Structure formats: structure tokens, C-alpha cells
Amino acid sequence: MRKVLLTGFEPFDGQAINPSEEIAREINDATIARHKVVGALLPCVFGAALKELKHQLKLHDPAVVICLGQAGGRAEITPERVAINIDDARIADNAGQQPVDKPVVKDGPAAYFSTLPIKAIVQELRKHDIPAAVSQTAGTFVCNHVFYGLMHELALHRPGVRGGFVHVPFVPEQTKDQPSLPFELMTAGIRLAIAAAVDYRRDLKVAAGATS
Numbered sequence: 591m592r593k594v595l596l597t598g599f600e601p602f603d604g605q606a607i608n609p610s611e612e613i614a615r616e617i618n619d620a621t622i623a624r625h626k627v628v629g630a631l632l633p634c635v636f637g638a639a640l641k642e643l644k645h646q647l648k649l650h651d652p653a654v655v656i657c658l659g660q661a662g663g664r665a666e667i668t669p670e671r672v673a674i675n676i677d678d679a680r681i682a683d684n685a686g687q688q689p690v691d692k693p694v695v696k697d698g699p700a701a702y703f704s705t706l707p708i709k710a711i712v713q714e715l716r717k718h719d720i721p722a723a724v725s726q727t728a729g730t731f732v733c734n735h736v737f738y739g740l741m742h743e744l745a746l747h748r749p750g751v752r753g754g755f756v757h758v759p760f761v762p763e764q765t766k767d768q769p770s771l772p773f774e775l776m777t778a779g780i781r782l783a784i785a786a787a788v789d790y791r792r793d794l795k796v797a798a799g800a801t802s
Contacts, residue, residue: 594625594784595652597643599659599732602634602684609761610658613777622781623788623802625653632657634732635685636677640739643752647743654787655753656706657740658780659733661725662760665769667715668725669708673738674701678730686698704754707790710723711756713787714786720779721771728755 598614601607611631618629630646632639647655661668675698677689708724715722728734737755744751758780760770 591621591624591626591651593620594627594788595630595646595655595683596627596649596780596784597632597655597657599632599634599639600645600684602706602732603681605764607761607764608660609758609773610660610775613658613758613780616777617781617784620781621682624783625784625788626783628652632736633684635683636679636687636689636732636735638685638748639732639783641644643736643740644658644743647748653751654750654784655744656780656784656787657736657742657753657755659728659736659755659757661757662765663768664759665771666721666723666759667771667776667783668723668757669696669711669783670704670707670725670728670737670757672701672703672726673728673734673741673755674730675699675738676730677735678701680731683732694735695742697717698742702738702745704741705744705752706754707793707795708754709794710790711783711786713794713796714778714782718778720775720782722779725757728757733757752787756780777787
């Protein structure tokens with residue numbers, strides 16, 4: 591049985607939990623669309639996160655890779671379109687690093703596009719009344735660092751593997767005044783995203799975030 595690698599991040603910036611980690615743990619070992627899901631945890635640390643991601647790729651040899659991250663302030667599950675070759679941290683990572691205007695990969699391409707069917711994912715989630723939209727930026731913190739590093743690794747060494755990044759909002763327990771979604775709803779949404787990533791070999795040709 592082929593595998594889907596689903597990664598989440600440990601908590602950061604003083605938070606006690608990170609929903610991306612909890613979702614990856616919840617779905618670990620599930621079978622979705624004829625693929626076994628392998629959940630893995632990445633440290634919220636520049637460099638170390640990519641090292642662990644590469645280890646997981648080598649260990650599991652997945653057909654699809656979906657990296658999850660937390661995006662506080664967003665109200666929807668947001669598949670990311672593009673990763674850029676820059677680390678520019680507003681806050682320090684969990685190891686105290688705060689790179690400014692540094693490339694993820696020296697002399698690497700300026701950007702990579704996701705190879706996940708991001709519009710199909712959004713459509714599938716919206717069909718089930720789960721808030722979702724395509725995002726045009728993954729930021730410049732560790733989430734984008736991992737997204738870019740993943741796509742660079744796939745382009746160089748695993749061209750048949752599709753991959754990308756999906757941000758999830760806070761869960762209600764994390765905030766009183768910012769958008770959030772229930773954990774169960776987000777977990778259901780990521781299950782649908784995995785199924786769409788496996789089943790849609792080509793993305794939909796519709797306006798960003800629109801449904802057909």
C-alpha cells in the first residue's frame with residue numbers, strides 16, 4: 591500500500607498546543623483513498639525541521655506529502671499555492687533562531703508551486719461545509735521554510751512525488767478573540783484534503799477558491 595506523509599509542527603510562540611501536530615497524530619495510521627497515512631512531527635526550528643522531513647521521506651517513501659502548519663488569525667483551512675526562497679522571521683523559532691532575509695536554499699530557485707490539487711481540495715472541503723480557501727502566501731517563517739525545502743527536495747530527488755503545504759487556523763481553546771475552527775472539523779477537512787490529493791491527478795481550472 592502506498593503512503594501519504596502528513597506532517598505537523600510542535601507548538602511555538604508560547605502556545606501550549608499546535609493543531610497541525612494534533613491533526614497529524616489523529617490521522618496517523620488511517621487508510622484514506624487506498625493509501626496509508628503516516629503522521630510525523632517536525633520541530634519548529636529552521637534547518638532541523640527540514641532535516642527531520644528528509645528523514646521521514648527516506649523512511650516512508652510516500653507518494654504524496656502534505657505538510658500542515660498553524661496560521662493564527664486565519665478563519666479557513668488554506669492550501670498554499672507557492673513557497674518562496676526566503677527565511678525572514680518576525681519571531682524566533684523554538685531554538686532561538688531568527689533569520690532575516692536569508693535563502694532557504696542558497697542559489698535555489700526563487701519559488702516553487704505546490705503540486706497538490708489545491709483548488710480541488712478547497713472545493714471538496716466546501717462541499718462538506720468546511721471553510722477553505724486557496725492561500726497565495728505561506729509567510730516567511732518555518733512553515734514556508736519547510737514548504738520550500740519540501741518542494742526543492744521533491745524536484746531534485748523525487749520528481750514523481752506530489753507535495754505541498756496546508757495551513758490550519760487556531761482551535762477554540764487557543765484564542766478568545768481570533769478566528770478558530772473546531773479540531774474535529776479541521777481533522778475531517780484534512781482527511782478530505784488527503785483524499786483529493788490522491789484522487790485528483792490534475793487540479794481544477796476554476797478561479798482561486800471558487801467551486802465548479
